[in-house]
Amino acid sequence: MKFKFRTIDLCAGIGGIRKGFEMTGCYKNIMSAEIDMFARLTYEHLYGETPCYDLTSDMFKNALQKEKYEVLLAGFPCQTFSRAGKGEGFSNKTKGTIFWHIADIIKKTHPKGIFLENVDNLVRHDKGNTIRIIINTLERELNYKVIGVKIGDDGKPLYEGKDFIRNSRNFGVPQNRPRTYIMAFNRNKYSVKKLAALSNELPQGNKLNLYTDxxxxxxxxxxxxxxxxxxxxxxxxxxxxxxxxxxxxxxxxxxxxxxxxxxxxxxxxxxxxxxxxxxxxxxxxxxxxxxxxxxxxxxxxxxxxxxxxxxxxxxxxxxxxxxxxxxxxxxxxxxxxxxxxxxxxxxxNSVTIPVIKTLADFMTNCFRTLGEDL
Missing domain, CATH: 3.90.120.10 (DNA Methylase, subunit A, domain 2)
Structure with a gap:
C-alpha cells in the first residue's frame, strides 16, 4: 500500500482540488474548511465529511497545529482579484485577507508542500503588485521554493506571471478557463541541491481527451x-x-x-x-x-x-x-x-479536476525527486 501524504483542504468548495489530489492515490485528506453552507452540504454528500471550519478562526488554526499533515491545498477566494469583481485585492477586509490567514497557517504548521489556485487575473491585479506580494511572502518570508520562480543576484524573486497560468482547454476538456496555480516546497525540509533538481515549470497540458469538442x-x-x-x-x-x-x-x-x-x-x-x-x-x-x-x-x-x-x-x-x-x-x-x-x-466556483490531477501528479514527482517515498 502506498504511503499517503496528508492534506488539508482550505476554501474547499465542493472538494475539486482534494479530489484531483486523491485521484493520484498518494494523498489523503485529514481536515477541510469551507464557510458556504450549501457547498458544505455537497462536500459532505461527496466525501462523508463536513468541512465546517472557518480557516480564519483561532480555533481552527490551533487545531491544525495539533495535527500532522504534509500538503496544504487552497482555492482561496477569487472575487477580490477577478476582473469581474471590484478589483479590491488585499484591501478587501474579508475575502482579500484570506491569503494572509493561509500564510499564517503555513507559518504555524510548516507543510512540506503548498498548492494554491486562483483566477488568471491574479497575476495582473494592481499592476502585478498582488502576485508580487504573494510570491515574496512565500519565497522570502515563509522560505518556500515556488515553481516558476528564480532568485536574482540581489536575492529577489524573478518570474513571469504567465508561468503560473494554465488553461483547462489544454487538459482534456473543451472549456477556455485560464487559472493561476502556485506550487511551492519548504526549503527548511529539503536541501538546496534537491530543490535545484526540480523542474521549474508546471505542466502545460496532458494527453487526456475526454471529449473531441x-x-x-x-x-x-x-x-x-x-x-x-x-x-x-x-x-x-x-x-x-x-x-x-x-x-x-x-x-x-x-x-x-x-x-x-x-x-x-x-x-x-x-x-x-x-x-x-x-x-x-x-x-x-x-x-x-x-x-x-x-x-x-x-x-x-x-x-x-x-x-x-x-x-x-x-x-x-x-x-x-x-x-x-x-x-x-x-x-x-x-x-x-x-x-x-x-x-x-x-x-x-470549483476547479477543473483534470487540471488538478495533472498538477498533483507533477507535485508527486517533485516529492519523489526530493526523496519522498510516494
Missing amino acids: LNDLLEFKAPAEYYLSSGYFETLKKHRIREKGKGNGFGYKVVNAKGIEHPIANTIMATGGSGKERNLVYDPQPGIAGKLIPTKMTPLNSEGIRLMTPREWGKLQGFIGYAFKTGGKDNFSFPAGVSKCQQYKQFG
Whole structure:
C-alpha cells in the first residue's frame, strides 16, 4: 500500500482540488474548511465529511497545529482579484485577507508542500503588485521554493506571471478557463541541491481527451426549462447590439453555432450570469418553439437556443464523466435540496479536476525527486 501524504483542504468548495489530489492515490485528506453552507452540504454528500471550519478562526488554526499533515491545498477566494469583481485585492477586509490567514497557517504548521489556485487575473491585479506580494511572502518570508520562480543576484524573486497560468482547454476538456496555480516546497525540509533538481515549470497540458469538442460533451434535446424565452433572448440581442455600437465585445454567445468546427465553452462562472449567457447552446428540437412554460414570461424562442445544463457544467469541470466515474458508472450527484442555481454556482466556483490531477501528479514527482517515498 502506498504511503499517503496528508492534506488539508482550505476554501474547499465542493472538494475539486482534494479530489484531483486523491485521484493520484498518494494523498489523503485529514481536515477541510469551507464557510458556504450549501457547498458544505455537497462536500459532505461527496466525501462523508463536513468541512465546517472557518480557516480564519483561532480555533481552527490551533487545531491544525495539533495535527500532522504534509500538503496544504487552497482555492482561496477569487472575487477580490477577478476582473469581474471590484478589483479590491488585499484591501478587501474579508475575502482579500484570506491569503494572509493561509500564510499564517503555513507559518504555524510548516507543510512540506503548498498548492494554491486562483483566477488568471491574479497575476495582473494592481499592476502585478498582488502576485508580487504573494510570491515574496512565500519565497522570502515563509522560505518556500515556488515553481516558476528564480532568485536574482540581489536575492529577489524573478518570474513571469504567465508561468503560473494554465488553461483547462489544454487538459482534456473543451472549456477556455485560464487559472493561476502556485506550487511551492519548504526549503527548511529539503536541501538546496534537491530543490535545484526540480523542474521549474508546471505542466502545460496532458494527453487526456475526454471529449473531441463541446458538441461531444453536450447532452442534446435538453428539457424545455433550459431554453430561453423569446422575450429574454430579444433582450440579449439588443444588449449585444448596444455593446457593439460602443466598440465592446460584450454580449451573449452561442458557443456551438453553425460554422464553428470544434467549439469550446467560455469560462463558466460562480455567479452564473455572463457565464451562462456566454455559453448558450444551439439545440433545436420539435415542440420547443413557442412553447409556454410556467417559469417564463414569454414563449420559448424559435431559434433553438438554450442555456447549458448543470450536468454539462459538471462535465466541463470533470466532476461528471471523469472524477467520480468507477467501473464505467458515473457516481457524482448532488444531495437532495441543492437547487439548480446552487449547482451552477458550485460548479462555476470549483476547479477543473483534470487540471488538478495533472498538477498533483507533477507535485508527486517533485516529492519523489526530493526523496519522498510516494
